[in-house]
Amino acid sequence: MTSASINSGGRVFAVALALAGWFVKFVAVVLVIATFNFILVHAAPGDPAQVIAGQSGASDEKLLAQLRAEYGLDKPYPIQLANYLKRVVTLDLGYSYRQQRTVASLILERLPATLLLTATAFTLALLSGIILGTLAGVRAGKWSDTLLTIVSLLLYATPVFWLGLMLVLLFSVQLDWLPAFGYVTIGVPMTSLQRMGDIGMHLILPAVSLAAVYLAIYTRLMRSSVLDVTHQDFIKTAKAKGLKQGRIIIRHILRNAMLPIVTVAGMQAGALVGGAVVIETVFAWPGLGRLIYDALLQRDYPVLLGVFLVMSVIVIALNLLTDTIYRVIDPRVSVRAAS
Amino acid sequence: MMSTLKSFLRHPTGMIGLFVLLAVVILAVSAPWLFPDDPWDMVGAPFQPPLSEGLWLGSDMLGRDVAAGIAHGARISLIIGVISTLTSLIIGVTIGATAGYFGGKVDEVMMRITELFQTIPGFILAILLVATLGPKISNVIFAIGIVSWPPLARLTRAEFMRLRGREFVQAAVCQGQRPLTVVLRRILPNAISPIIVTGSLAVASAILIESALSFMGLGDPNLMSWGFMIGAARTVIRQAWWMSVFPGLAILLTVLAINLVGEGLNDVMNPRISRRR
């Protein structure tokens, strides 16, 4: 066997192992979270049967008993929990009292909007952070670097919901360039392409608001990472060898400097998904964040549990993504394969 | 200690942060004199713009003074920020110290728990906790504490692992000193500086979380906090931009000031880790 195929075989094995590890972690987290928030939510005061009955303007015991039996609220908690866990494993997330639909269908309906928002914000923050951070690091000490540092400091201290509101104030209320809320313009017939463009327009403000804080973090991190790497020996060697500036940046500095950012991005995934909840509230974005907020107001247990679970899964997925990116760009791996 | 202080006094951005922070604290403390009326009192006509008579920063939809709200809100934000950080410090340092000191299986378990808490979207957990337990200030502080301890735990653990191998610690262990004594007398004092730095930055993040919770209507309804003011302003943003702009600026300045102070402390206390400027 050639060294290359040994290494590629080893590579596949490493990836498989990583995926297996990821899967185990995934299952463990799901089960723990499911149990955890089941306990949490049921510890709260309030009777769902009462809420459904109360909303119809009159209520009596017969109706309440009917509803309790119908929704299985009269069984003891351990049995309710066991049943819930069993169903989660089979991807049955339950039935929503209030909305008269399965939780899975509700989540599936809202998931794309949240994924779109979080993915866009994540990518925007990461890419811009890398680019701007590199710029700042390469031009350390110059005014562009100082400007970027100041902006990053300001953004990092800004509450994400307030930033959203300020952007709305400027771009919607004052300038009327962008829509202030929602997902699409209602009541206007559109072709698919037009619809995509319309969604895109609505996506700009929420995604930028959500990305801003992380952009600030990644820019500053990238900057110091770049500075670190620039002063390392192998870069000095490359410079001495006479390689062009641009090539040095891309081939060597960037790849090495990016690693800590990718790691941090993975760690920040949880905060990003959490921030999406607030942004969706500000912009009336019809995603999981709004769903969880409405479900909280209605004490809609199955929906709450389901959404919390799914959002944790998104975080784990983002972690997997960053892990993969890390492995792909890690220069040590490719150097081995190339030799 | 004194040398640290002296170095800090010479740190430009740290000092800027300190001044701004002091201004906020002074505002919080002197609120009862500057704005003797209850900020909830409906003193003027609704929706008055800034610089209307007696209302520097305008009034809200019930005719309440925005400036008074900001001044009194400073107190709330700072108190909640500090106490919830103390809560997360207690939890985080305890867990991190235990993991770092004992190592082995204990460390494994502690780290799994920490990892779990870091995977769960923290803000959503905070929402769930406050919504479940009820929107009161005690629950808000508890929720923020629960959500913010993981980074403190990790830091403490790293420091403890680093210091545990040092001779003076080994010596104390050999002498037969009890673990608690070793931790408190020997390790902690040496680990304190990064913990202080991270702790001060945690205050900033606590203020941000509290304002987000209040914004979403999950704060204590008896406390006029900055987040609450912005939340009340959201639906009337077209009519009264000042209701959301000024409280937000207050948050921004306070958090920025704390961040600058924290980073300044970091640069001064840990010169070997600090980045080139």
Added chain:
Amino acid sequence: MNRREFAKLMGVSAVALSGIPLGITRAAGQTKGGTLNTIIQPEPPILVTALNQQQPTLTLGGKIYESLLRYSPDLKPMPGIAQSWEVSPDGLTYTFKLFPGITFHDGKPLTSEDVVFSMTKMLPETHARARAIYSRIDKAETPDPLTVIFKMKAPFAPFLTALDCTTGPIVPKHIYDGSDFRKNPANAQAIGSGPFKLKEWVKGSHVHLVRHEGYYRKDEPYLDEVIYRIIPDAASRSLALEQGKIQLTQWNDIEFYDVARLSKLPNYEMTTKGYEYFAPHQWLELNNRVKPMDDKRFRQAIAHALDLKSMAQRVYFGMPKIATGPVSSKTRFYEKDVKRYDYSLEKAKALLDEMGLKPGADGKRVTLKYLIPPYGEVYQRAGEFIRQTLGRVGIDIQLENTDVGGWADKFSNWDYEMTGNLVYQYGDPALGVSRTYISSNIKKGILFSNTAGYSNPEVDKLFDEAASATDDTRRQELYSKVQKILVEDVPVIWMFEAAYPTFIDKRLKNVTSTGVGVHESFSSVSFG
């Protein structure tokens, strides 16, 4: 059938009591056609009004399901699917004659069998409020497909006021009889007899209704279709109105603070009419079991301390009318000559001093908790207002926030001190008012019962007598008496007759022609 024949039928079944007014207004030459775009907020879980009585379902379902009667804005009964009716002098027998040619949306005819099935079998099981009223029916007979006879257990005059489309919707017997009502697959199609039938429901987007071609009233409905758009965000709804994308809003679709601004739009008319049947009554509820609220003087002091005029202006932007007692001015048998509690901090303080509640060093006489109803921001503002005003007489209020489930739980289980309540009156004090004040309705765990815990045997007696009296003059006498007593005792602090802005495109006719306004079938609504 034309106008002449209809008038003849009316003459034939003249009633022993006052004459039945001709309720059908048909302006000469109403335009046929057009699509009405409006809003439904929040999205209803289901459209079958027999199964769900939440406001969105009722608003939308009123186009799909009809009932025996409709009511004018001053709550006089008008024909629904019943073209005439008769009440026996002893008040025990009600005879209804249906219009001929009524069909359900699936083409099958609506007969007296469907009426009896709906009102005696299905609704008592699925509709709690209807159950309370229709359980008074002893026997129901169907001598022919167009005649229904109800024999009551005891005289109950309010029965005639409880036959609107939100209380007694008629459903197809051939679909529901013998089935599990809630799980019946036909629920998704919402088969009724109303002027509009369900064409399509895209969840999260809109509900599309189209004309029921076999509708029994000649020329009606005028509109081709009605589209209910689902727009969860308040600002988006206001925007949709401004941009002319919708021609009608109701209830809380438009927030109060936007009303003044949007009322200036030239092509809309804003009215608060159309809620007379519900007459939502808003009050500050005091748990009479908790000291010092068990003392009448304390409650009277609060009544004097609340500046309702200012509150109506600041919190509700001048929309509502100030309530004077337990019965709304829109409901039958309202008595306006009752004790008035004028806004006077001195009188309030005097009463509190008399009670022995002296202010402490910090000016506080007593501290009480106020549970904010979790139904929107305006309740939050109201709570803040109440806290400030009562604080001026030394009553310290601590606000408590909770969610819908928590509020329902605490309130119905009497685990509260003060809270806000909004209750519908349904046209007759026996239907919607007495339930709050009679001792027999002190039921733990049930919302909208006598949650305050007020108990007065004389009040119980008066309400009981008035419910079974058959003569309107006698009923007015009894209700006037009970209102005077209640206002003197002031078990809860009545604040407002809640008003909601209905924005109507000026081209539309007959939108709020009945006491249930926009909940009506819209059969006579047209563009011009």
